[in-house]
Amino acid sequence: MKIKTEKYMPFLLVLPALVIVFGLTLYPLFHALYYSTRNTDLTLNKDDFIDIRNYRTMLNYDPTLSDAWVRSLTFTGGCLAFQIPLGLGIALLMNRPLRGHKIFRAILTLPLVVAPIAIGQIWRMMYHYEFGIIKYITSSVFGTSPNWTADTNWAMVSIVIYDTWQWTPFVALILLAGLQGLPPEPYESATIYGASAFQKFRYITLPKMRPLIGLAAVFRMIDTLKTWDPIWAITWGGPGQATETLSYYLYRIGFRYFWVGYASAVSLVFLYIVIVISTVALKKGAKL
Amino acid sequence: MNVLRIGIKTKRKIVDVLYYIGIIIVLIVVLFPFLWMFLTSIKKESDILTIPPKIFFEPTLDNYIFVFERPAPNIINGLMNSLIIVGSVIALTIPISMLAAYGFTRFNVGGGHLQFYILTVRMFPPIAAIVPYFVIFRNLGLLDNHLSIITLNTLFNMPFTIWLVAGFLREIPQDLEEAAMIDGATRFEAFREINLPLIAPALAVAAIFAAIFTWNEFLFAFILTRSEAITVTRIMAGFYTERGILWGPLSAAATLCTVPMFILALIIQKYIVRGLTFGAVR
Amino acid sequence: MASVSLKKVSKRFGDITAVENLTLEIEDCEFFSLLGPSGAGKTTILRMIAGVEKPDKGNIYIDDIPVNDVPPREREVAMVFQSYALFPHKTVYENMAYPLRKRKMSEADIKRIVEETAEILHIKPLLERLPRQLSGGERQRIGLGRTMVRQPKVFLFDEPLTNLDAKLRVEMRGEFKKICSNLKATVIYATPDQLEAVTMANRIAVLDKGMVLRCDSPDELYNNPKNLFVAGFIGSPAMNFISCTLTEEKEKAYLDAAEFRYEITDIAEKIKLRMTGSKVILGVRPEHIKISRSMKEGYVQLEVFVLERVRPEIIVDLKAGEKIIKALAPAEFYANIGDKVWVGFEKIFLFDERTGEEITGGVVAFG
Numbered sequence: 035m036k037i038k039t040e041k042y043m044p045f046l047l048v049l050p051a052l053v054i055v056f057g058l059t060l061y062p063l064f065h066a067l068y069y070s071t072r073n074t075d076l077t078l079n080k081d082d083f084i085d086i087r088n089y090r091t092m093l094n095y096d097p098t099l100s101d102a103w104v105r106s107l108t109f110t111g112g113c114l115a116f117q118i119p120l121g122l123g124i125a126l127l128m129n130r131p132l133r134g135h136k137i138f139r140a141i142l143t144l145p146l147v148v149a150p151i152a153i154g155q156i157w158r159m160m161y162h163y164e165f166g167i168i169k170y171i172t173s174s175v176f177g178t179s180p181n182w183t184a185d186t187n188w189a190m191v192s193i194v195i196y197d198t199w200q201w202t203p204f205v206a207l208i209l210l211a212g213l214q215g216l217p218p219e220p221y222e223s224a225t226i227y228g229a230s231a232f233q234k235f236r237y238i239t240l241p242k243m244r245p246l247i248g249l250a251a252v253f254r255m256i257d258t259l260k261t262w263d264p265i266w267a268i269t270w271g272g273p274g275q276a277t278e279t280l281s282y283y284l285y286r287i288g289f290r291y292f293w294v295g296y297a298s299a300v301s302l303v304f305l306y307i308v309i310v311i312s313t314v315a316l317k318k319g320a321k322l
Numbered sequence: 323m324n325v326l327r328i329g330i331k332t333k334r335k336i337v338d339v340l341y342y343i344g345i346i347i348v349l350i351v352v353l354f355p356f357l358w359m360f361l362t363s364i365k366k367e368s369d370i371l372t373i374p375p376k377i378f379f380e381p382t383l384d385n386y387i388f389v390f391e392r393p394a395p396n397i398i399n400g401l402m403n404s405l406i407i408v409g410s411v412i413a414l415t416i417p418i419s420m421l422a423a424y425g426f427t428r429f430n431v432g433g434g435h436l437q438f439y440i441l442t443v444r445m446f447p448p449i450a451a452i453v454p455y456f457v458i459f460r461n462l463g464l465l466d467n468h469l470s471i472i473t474l475n476t477l478f479n480m481p482f483t484i485w486l487v488a489g490f491l492r493e494i495p496q497d498l499e500e501a502a503m504i505d506g507a508t509r510f511e512a513f514r515e516i517n518l519p520l521i522a523p524a525l526a527v528a529a530i531f532a533a534i535f536t537w538n539e540f541l542f543a544f545i546l547t548r549s550e551a552i553t554v555t556r557i558m559a560g561f562y563t564e565r566g567i568l569w570g571p572l573s574a575a576a577t578l579c580t581v582p583m584f585i586l587a588l589i590i591q592k593y594i595v596r597g598l599t600f601g602a603v604r
Numbered sequence: 605m606a607s608v609s610l611k612k613v614s615k616r617f618g619d620i621t622a623v624e625n626l627t628l629e630i631e632d633c634e635f636f637s638l639l640g641p642s643g644a645g646k647t648t649i650l651r652m653i654a655g656v657e658k659p660d661k662g663n664i665y666i667d668d669i670p671v672n673d674v675p676p677r678e679r680e681v682a683m684v685f686q687s688y689a690l691f692p693h694k695t696v697y698e699n700m701a702y703p704l705r706k707r708k709m710s711e712a713d714i715k716r717i718v719e720e721t722a723e724i725l726h727i728k729p730l731l732e733r734l735p736r737q738l739s740g741g742e743r744q745r746i747g748l749g750r751t752m753v754r755q756p757k758v759f760l761f762d763e764p765l766t767n768l769d770a771k772l773r774v775e776m777r778g779e780f781k782k783i784c785s786n787l788k789a790t791v792i793y794a795t796p797d798q799l800e801a802v803t804m805a806n807r808i809a810v811l812d813k814g815m816v817l818r819c820d821s822p823d824e825l826y827n828n829p830k831n832l833f834v835a836g837f838i839g840s841p842a843m844n845f846i847s848c849t850l851t852e853e854k855e856k857a858y859l860d861a862a863e864f865r866y867e868i869t870d871i872a873e874k875i876k877l878r879m880t881g882s883k884v885i886l887g888v889r890p891e892h893i894k895i896s897r898s899m900k901e902g903y904v905q906l907e908v909f910v911l912e913r914v915r916p917e918i919i920v921d922l923k924a925g926e927k928i929i930k931a932l933a934p935a936e937f938y939a940n941i942g943d944k945v946w947v948g949f950e951k952i953f954l955f956d957e958r959t960g961e962e963i964t965g966g967v968v969a970f971g
Contacts, residue, residue, distance in 0.1 A: 047425030062454035149538035506706030
């Protein structure tokens with residue numbers, strides 16, 4: 035009896051975790067697989083087996099889906115393009131031993147702890163094409179201003195700006211910790227050799243920070259692909275479908291139109307692709 | 323010689339001032355939306371939708387009164403539910419993850435593959451899983467029920483928690499538990515008396531992140547709750563009426579939703595930073 | 605106090621074999637040393653005796669009772685880890701009290717025993733400190749103290765002195781020996797340092813790559829190594845090894861090395877019988893080499909390479925072809941680099957080149 039528990043103990047330790055994880059992931063997976071081969075539509079009470087037609091629809095002639103993909107990639111690309119450099123810049127700014135350092139850092143963490151649904155709707159208010167304060171500020175400074183969330187061309191930008199506001203501190207904090215961990219010796223020898231601040235940055239700081247920057251980028255990439263809350267909060271995917279990334283598209287077809295069958299198929303493919311991309315990115319990041 | 327030295331000192335000072343200005347600008351940008359949120363929450367309805375936006379006005383508590391007196395959904399309900407859910411999620415996540423992390427690091431259960439599978443959960447876009455979850459919970463009769471939200475949030479907090487605790491455990495040499503066991507402890511006692519105190523900071527960080535994530539979670543709450551298990555985030559979505567969006571009460575509710583997290587963040591500031599940067603910087 | 609024995613024990617970690625078919629008998633109340641380089645399997649053996657590692661094959665007995673499936677806490681052994689394994693979040697007092705608390709002793713008893721032990725180890729003033737505030741030597745004594753409060757049957761020490769600085773190590777060696785002699789228990793002491801083993805142990809098991817090469821008293825190992833590895837491991841400075849071929853010329857037999865020839869006609873037959881390859885390894889300890897400025901019968905001429913003045917003696921490095929032979933000379937010896945001196949071997953060992961086994965039964969005297 036004693037021997038038995040000793041032998042199985044490691045497995046027992048992990049068991050509760052596995053029960054939850056497998057229970058809540060495998061079952062939905064199979065479930066989605068099942069429904070993805072049907073054309074279930076909860077409103078029409080349809081539910082027939084239609085083989086892989088859903089998948090073919092996806093691959094062949096669903097412009098809304100491919101548009102959604104493009105929007106997701108644009109969103110992710112835009113976010114990374116802003117958040118990484120800005121985050122690095124802020125980290126560099128905060129790396130000096132100035133007074134109030136702790137308070138600055140504390141304030142910087144605030145956007146990260148607030149609910150997107152709450153502050154997101156505040157941004158919706160700020161972005162309002164008539165009464166919004168953002169429009170007021172930008173038109174005062176630049177003379178003219180886009181209608182932000184009401185403008186199909188600018189709606190996506192609005193969300194990128196929001197996401198940048200909320201998540202750049204995350205990048206900044208990670209990179210700041212990295213900067214603080216850098217050894218001072220290379221900088222000291224560089225100073226002796228007469229290097230400028232810019233040269234030091236380019237040839238010492240940047241190369242050493244590359245792995246960490248990569249890691250932060252991977253985290254942000256994974257998270258931006260998942261983003262949903264802010265879109266609902268700020269634009270509801272609109273105007274039209276201008277800010278409908280893949281996440282939001284799935285929501286629309288699954289919960290507004292209740293095309294459970296098709297939604298399941300898209301979900302599976304989406305899931306698979308995200309996991310593959312993320313795993314590859316993580317492995318590459320680990321190698322960096 | 324003298325001129326040179328003064329030059330460098332002043333240059334230093336100027337650069338410092340520039341840095342300060344830069345940081346202040348960043349902080350203003352960071353804090354502005356919160357400020358606006360709070361201001362709007364104490365504005366009269368007529369002061370909110372104005373062109374140009376008003377900065378000076380007569381404050382009022384009307385919005386808060388509205389929010390508190392609203393029969394359904396009631397924000398007190400929402401706050402209570404959120405609190406219960408957060409507490410339950412932490413109570414579930416921490417022990418389960420802790421044990422799993424111990425199993426993974428000391429015994430290498432599953433040879434890394436199980437750990438990887440759990441890690442992929444973090445990459446899961448919740449929206450991709452929400453369709454099946456909705457159907458499953460509907461069939462189980464668990465819609466609008468605390469249990470479904472609690473289990474889902476536990477699921478999504480586990481990868482980070484396990485990763486964090488496992489990282490900490492790996493730093494603790496196995497010698498310590500083994501010495502304790504040779505000296506008379508069972509493995510369980512060794513874990514409780516030796517490992518546990520040493521991973522306590524990791525557990526604290528994990529609990530905090532789980533609390534924040536769960537409190538702020540919207541998607542699952544939105545789709546899977548209605549009135550019984552309604553969370554404060556779902557209440558945030560309930561300010562749309564035929565007349566349009568009730569900005570005032572919305573801001574009030576947003577402030578109420580945000581303040582607890584603010585306080586939490588400022589108190590355990592140190593731990594948040596540690597948690598965010600852990601593992602990223604080794 | 606108990607006897608410990610391992611019978612045909614094997615243990616692998618993945619592809620690496622830590623211990624292979626190992627058998628050891630350790631007597632009651634013996635000071636037994638496991639000596640060998642890193643990776644020899646010493647730590648694995650200790651851990652299997654302690655019970656934190658299970659052997660893949662074979663049996664372990666404590667006092668003739670098989671303990672393979674007995675958990676560590678029931679074996680009545682105590683172990684000092686190489687890292688000392690002090691609990692960082694507990695004070696020194698709590699660290700030492702831990703085993704006693706596990707035995708549910710009364711607070712009064714615990715206090716008494718801990719303080720007594722602390723007294724013996726001269727660490728009483730440190731009782732309220734945390735491990736991170738202490739030096740290596742202090743930590744080591746606390747690790748020792750934690751084992752002593754228990755009065756176990758067997759003490760296991762895993763390289764306890766390795767992490768101390770050189771001077772402290774020499775000091776602690778003596779203290780250790782004294783404390784252990786008062787313990788009245790079986791001590792198993794693992795170390796890569798032959799000096800420690802040789803000065804402290806009753807018997808030594810020399811290990812390499814998971815196997816016991818020899819198990820005997822220090823004197824026996826020194827005088828009759830029977831094995832190339834053991835001969836080269838025991839003794840400092842180490843034994844010199846010179847590879848030679850057996851040649852015969854005009855009814856005399858010689859051992860031919862690069863720079864010299866040694867006549868060994870008397871035992872040539874014996875050598876020829878026992879050697880398996882074409883070469884024989886000549887081993888001679890530095891302390892058995894005699895140096896003379898003038899030519900002597902049976903001596904060989906070698907050139908001085910360098911003098912190392914390890915007071916009170918001198919190690920003379922002599923050039924023999926490409927190799928260096930180290931010899932021990934008294935302090936009065938004097939020579940310049942490049943001088944040619946006459947060297948005689950008082951006592952040599954001959955080993956088969958292929959197997960490493962000793963060919964001649966030990967001592968062959970010359971000069």
